[in-house]
Structures are given as structure tokens and as C-alpha cells.
Amino acid sequence: MSPDGMERLKRAAAREAVDRYVESGMVVGLGTGTTASWAVRRIGERLLEGSLSGVRGVPTSEYTAALARECGVPLVSLSERRPELTIDGADEIAPDLSVIKGRGGALLREKIVAAASRRGVVIVADGSKQVSLLGNGPLPVEVEPFGWEATAEALAALGCEPELRRVKTQPFVTDGGHYTLDCRFPGIPDPPGLACKIKRVPGALECGLFVGLARAAVIARPEGVEVLEAA
Template sequence: RPRLTIDGTDEVSPELALIKGRGGALLREKIVASSSEEGLVVVADSTKMVDSLGAGPLPVEVDSFGWETTFEDLASLGCEPELRMDQTDPVHPFVTDGGHYTADCTFGSIPDPASLEVEIKRIPGALECGLFVNLARAAIIATGDEVIEAKPERSD
């Protein structure tokens, strides 16, 4: 097991809920972050800070078998899933490190990331989603000429 994971993020909320995986290694990133003994520390610039997750698409790694049905089920959660295409060969879907497809799901604001993560994982064919909830123990944020460490604002 890794002792500590330090990685970037696509979006980070004040509670340190994250969206990660827009680069294409979502499932593997989640495995590494979840298995780290001391948790996850994210490093980002201030453009990644959001009041509520969902400023950009939420990636969902899906099995290539039956992906159309999986996308329909994702859409039933209130998003617009779009099949990510390969940037070097745009007539073919992008294939993740694990050999899967990615649904880029536009939800808009995600007020309850933990509940949405549970709902997505209930869908057959949805292997993992880019919501990283209660995994980050700190965020190092560069804001212009200053670097700050953010700790989770939890409402326990």
C-alpha cells in the first residue's frame, strides 16, 4: 500500500470533495487514493476551487460491453452523458488504461456528491466515477503568489 498519495484534481470543493479522472486513469486513481495509508493530498491552482462540484463534466468509467444502456441509465440520474472520443483518432472512443470507455456526464451543480456516487455505482456497467468524497485530507492550492493548505470543512 502506498503511504500517501499526492495528485492533481479537476475540481475541489470547500469540503475537499473532488472531481478527478478527466485525464483518463480514473479507476486506477481511485484505487491508489483509496488504498493509501495516510490518504490523499491534492495539489491545484485556484482555478480548480469551486463552491459546488459540477463546473465541468463528471467522468464515469464504463465497461465497453453494453455502454449504450449504461449511458441511458446515467442519463436517468439527470445528466447528459457523452462518450469521450480519442483525441488522436476522433472516430473511435477513448479507451482508458483499463480498457474501458468514459462517459463525460454534465450534471451542473452537484449538491450531494456522496449520494450521487452511490447512485452511479448502482448502475450495471458503471465501474467507477470521478467523485472522490472523504478521500482528500488536504489540498495545496496556489493562488497567484501565495500557496495555501486547505483542510476539509466538514459539517459533522
């Protein structure tokens, strides 16, 4: 599929999610990434046309905050209000709506906002993100820069091949000032168990396994948009 075709699918998923789940007066967590950005734009469109009012957003990255301001979406912080729900993208979506996130570089803030959302997360994606088993691509782990090499060794002992994410020759640095290790596992049959093991590694601040947080997934394909609700 062409890049333009993929963008149309992302836009369709985001539009359906906003129109279906966002109500006037809500505080909404605003995800990071190309698909989530379409949701921010859709909220801005509806605020401008008057079909939504009083919606405020909690951004998960500096990029998303800047986009929201550009689109006319008022912002609040978690210290002011908790989100009713969050709309965000995903890198992989399992049948039980466990997901991998964070390849866009904002996983710690995304998980903080997702966990604070009273109604959980609505995932928006195109059909290519659906997998039968998580782990087709790397699992991001946000880590403390101090001693990251030791953290990488400890993660490797869990059965993965960790690689420091870089921008050209320099380490990629998150909005929180952390590094990201992209960890390639041969498959992740037990996402909750692996997430617990990773969180026990000193220096591993958060991993991209979002388990039990998604209430729905809105998935767009060329033949239409499908909405999957968590059991």
C-alpha cells in the same frame, strides 16, 4: 494567465506538497495529470540530491509509471506495498475537499490507489480548480465497453447528459481497457449520494467523485501557496 504562468502555479503546488508531506522511506501513490506530474518530478529531484531516500511510488497510469522511471523514482505495485499517501491533481475542488477527478482519463486506477492510501490523498492544484459546488464541468464515469449505450441511458436517468469520450472518431480507451462517459449535471449538491447511485448502475465501474479521500489540498495562486487541511 499564460500557459507558462499556469505551469508555474502547478509546479509550485506540487513542490510544496512533496516537501511538506513526503518523507524518506515512504511509499507514495503517484497521480496522473499535468499537476501530479510535477510532484513526480519533485520526488525524483529530491531523491537525486539526497534530501529524500527510500521513497517508492505506486503509479496510477502507464504514463505516470514511465515518467517516474525517467525521473528515477522506484516503483512498487499494490500487491507489494500500500501507499502511505497519494499526491494527485483534481479537476474541481469543493470547500469540504470533495473533488472531481478523471478528466485526464485514469480515474479508476486513481481511485483504487487513493482508497488504498493509509493517510488519504493530498490534492495539488492551481486556484482555478476551486469551486463552491461540484459540477461546473463534466463528471467522468469509467464504464465497461460492452453495452455502454445502455449504461449511458441509465446514467442519463440520474439527471445528466452523458457523452462518450472520443479521440478523433474512436472511443477513448483507458489503461484498463474501459470507456469513459463524461456526464454533465446541472450541479452536484450531494456528491456522496450521487456516487452511490452511479455505482449501482450496471456497467458503471467507477465515477470521478472522490469524497472523503482528500486529507489536504495544496493550492497555488499568483500571490502564494495555500494549504487546506480536511476537518
